[in-house]
Amino acid sequence: MDTPKTPPSVIPHQLVRYAILMYWSIFWLFNLLDKIIGGAHFLWVGRDRFAQFQKYFASTGLDSPHIANAALAVAGALEAFAFVFFAGALIHELQKNRETARRWCFVGTLLTLATFTFFSLGDHWFGDRFELLEHTLFWFISLASYLVFTHLKETGMEEQSGNWPRRQVVTTAAVSAILMILTSTAIFQHNTTDFRLRTEPITAQEVGDNIYKVAFPFLGGSTVFEQSLAQFKKSHPDKAIQHIYTVPKPLRLKKADALIFYIITEDQP
Amino acid sequence: MNEKSILRLSILVFWTFFWGLSVTDKIIPDVQFLWVGKDFFALFVKFFGSLGLKDPLFATTALAGVSALEALNFALYFTATLSFAKGDRALTEKWFFRAILSSMVLFSLFSIADQVFGDRFQLLEHGLFWLILLASWIAFKHIPVPEGQPLHWTPTAASKRAILIGAVLTLVTTWSIWDFADDTFDNVDRPVSGIEVVDGIYKFDFPFLADKLVWEKTVQTFQSQNPDLSIDYIYTGPSELNSKKKTHLLLYIFTRPNG
Numbered sequence: 089m090d091t092p093k094t095p096p097s098v099i100p101h102q103l104v105r106y107a108i109l110m111y112w113s114i115f116w117l118f119n120l121l122d123k124i125i126g127g128a129h130f131l132w133v134g135r136d137r138f139a140q141f142q143k144y145f146a147s148t149g150l151d152s153p154h155i156a157n158a159a160l161a162v163a164g165a166l167e168a169f170a171f172v173f174f175a176g177a178l179i180h181e182l183q184k185n186r187e188t189a190r191r192w193c194f195v196g197t198l199l200t201l202a203t204f205t206f207f208s209l210g211d212h213w214f215g216d217r218f219e220l221l222e223h224t225l226f227w228f229i230s231l232a233s234y235l236v237f238t239h240l241k242e243t244g245m246e247e248q249s250g251n252w253p254r255r256q257v258v259t260t261a262a263v264s265a266i267l268m269i270l271t272s273t274a275i276f277q278h279n280t281t282d283f284r285l286r287t288e289p290i291t292a293q294e295v296g297d298n299i300y301k302v303a304f305p306f307l308g309g310s311t312v313f314e315q316s317l318a319q320f321k322k323s324h325p326d327k328a329i330q331h332i333y334t335v336p337k338p339l340r341l342k343k344a345d346a347l348i349f350y351i352i353t354e355d356q357p
Numbered sequence: 358m359n360e361k362s363i364l365r366l367s368i369l370v371f372w373t374f375f376w377g378l379s380v381t382d383k384i385i386p387d388v389q390f391l392w393v394g395k396d397f398f399a400l401f402v403k404f405f406g407s408l409g410l411k412d413p414l415f416a417t418t419a420l421a422g423v424s425a426l427e428a429l430n431f432a433l434y435f436t437a438t439l440s441f442a443k444g445d446r447a448l449t450e451k452w453f454f455r456a457i458l459s460s461m462v463l464f465s466l467f468s469i470a471d472q473v474f475g476d477r478f479q480l481l482e483h484g485l486f487w488l489i490l491l492a493s494w495i496a497f498k499h500i501p502v503p504e505g506q507p508l509h510w511t512p513t514a515a516s517k518r519a520i521l522i523g524a525v526l527t528l529v530t531t532w533s534i535w536d537f538a539d540d541t542f543d544n545v546d547r548p549v550s551g552i553e554v555v556d557g558i559y560k561f562d563f564p565f566l567a568d569k570l571v572w573e574k575t576v577q578t579f580q581s582q583n584p585d586l587s588i589d590y591i592y593t594g595p596s597e598l599n600s601k602k603k604t605h606l607l608l609y610i611f612t613r614p615n616g
Contacts, residue, residue, distance in 0.1 A: 126537030
């Protein structure tokens, strides 16, 4: 009796293997770059890890910057080697040395697991539960991606290279093109009408005796805040600002309201 | 040790430390020298208070129950790790299964409590931990990775090059970290300089390292540098005024001329 044959997979497994190695290589490369660049510069903001580590250690009573530096250096070393091994695995994969690529990916994964275990210990120690969740998720993603990578090696030999139905391709391309034109037009139109809100002052609206309301647009930042205050002072020379009250988030209309604040004034003596 | 064993050990080590430190956090109350942790007692008191159960006995009993389950979890993971170290595969699987089951029960209880207390973010957090535990078990037990072959790492030209590149990158990163720390560590207690952005209103852009002491120094320095001005009001810029992740804290000081 014939055993039923499993239909060949239509997923290009090789591409998924490249994607996994590419993702982790770029992930660790940019983490490393963030540590090497340090601080916010033109075209790079990143995260001030030194300030974060220093504050964490200082919160436990360890104020010396050398402790934060040493912990960051250990994290940096783990990240550097993880990057090198994932990048090496990618090169081997591209050269079709699948077994070597798997071994290099395995070492990269172990270093990744070690890094996130190291971070999780810190999260418990410093009491940062949000970071603990984040690092546990990354720990698991790393483990899962290695298992998927290995699994694809075993099942990815029957990749189908059949032609795509021409009619479906044309329809998909046409729908995508129409949607792209629509969204791009909407975005550029929004830019034309609303980008001025990034810097334009907002006129305060009197809502009570000596109480003025300023409702920010979503684009507004510190420049709008300062310009609005300057405009307010200019248009109300007889008033002195006594207090500014920021409406807390629970009092705003969910996501429809941006920042709202009230200017409380008194008559100039 | 083969690859599957190394992965299993990584999973065991992660969860053993996870529960070990969770228990430690319950044993060490509040913030101490060398330990911050999270004040679960305050959290539980507030949660039960929101239900109308103001007596601290409720929060204390609930926290003691949770801690007992966490201690049990730790003991189960620790026993699984010990069995693993002794090379008893079947026993390791048994203990690890019990540990996973017990941890999933605890996160299920947390999730029920999150719904009662209306904390949806914690519900997401506990749901994710629950899922990761389940997935860890599947990874530990069922997903095939090369079993038989021990991890041979014969040094090749490529692996030697990789170690060299890794070492160079580590040195560059370490140097950069130390250099950045040297450049910015002053911010930990240096007062921030303000700029007058509107007539009588000064803006202070606080660096990431700044804390309450920097705030105090900044206000003192401002007062000593501007004896002809008196501070009317200090406004902390809400996060909406920040340039996303680039700005840490904006502070505005409103002044008026003395006299």
